[in-house]
Amino acid sequence: LEVTGAPIFSEGRKWKGVVLVFHDISELKHLEQMRKDFVANVSHELKTPITSIRGFSETLLDGAMKDEKMLEQFLQIILKESGRLQSLIQDLLELSKLEREDFHLNIESVDVQRLLHDLLPIVEQHAEQKGVHLRSSVEGETIIRGDSSRLKQVFMNLLANAINYSRDDGEVSLQFEEKEDKVIVSVSDNGVGIPEDEVPRIFERFYRVDKARSRNSGGTGLGLAIVKHIIEAHHGNISVESVVDQGTTFYVEIPKKFTEN
């Protein structure tokens, strides 16, 4: 709370009282803290792969590259870590684009069912590698107004997460439903689940339930923040149901007609 005050005098310069103005600056302080946390998080996320890239290149130059096995192994690590840096920077640029005042969607007529259907072959390989089975109830045609490449990004992210947080032999399912003036797409898995008290936080930038697992699977911790932005830009809604060790379902609701603000 910030307080400013000024005295009030009557005609005879006699002191009558004071005016106190109370400013609630807790919201501002909170935003400022969030900005600081964000900068600290970004720095940390960038530092980890760079430290590893430097360390392994130095070791190679110090002589380890004479051993062919080590040479290959260390180069693989360097490649993986630089890939991580690249995804992180891509996601950061994407978020900053979405948060710009002048950001707008490219609204067009989109067949959502077709869009979902076409994503399946793209994630199929990822699922196979992880031993995860994909199921889908998507068939037919449903035209809505939306930004097709952004919507693809949303569902790619949710499907990739569902696969990443699955167990071997798990199942990921994609369901489609129409309800009055909106469509509802759900992505479910029977994987690790999310503890109840952490569910509200997973849309925050860099929030991860299990840091090691997220990093190992190439996650940047920014995917769901991006997803939420895109859905809200469509005036839609995303919600989650999850039970630890049983699985998670993300529900995405999007109005069929797009309304300008």
Ligand code: ADP
């Ligand atoms: P990440 O790159 O870490 O996957 P996201 O923003 O996509 O970042 O997700 C944030 C966190 O939410 C993840 O680190 C993970 O802990 C949790 N999460 C997301 N999707 C799932 C899921 N399908 N099952 C379990 N946990 C999930």
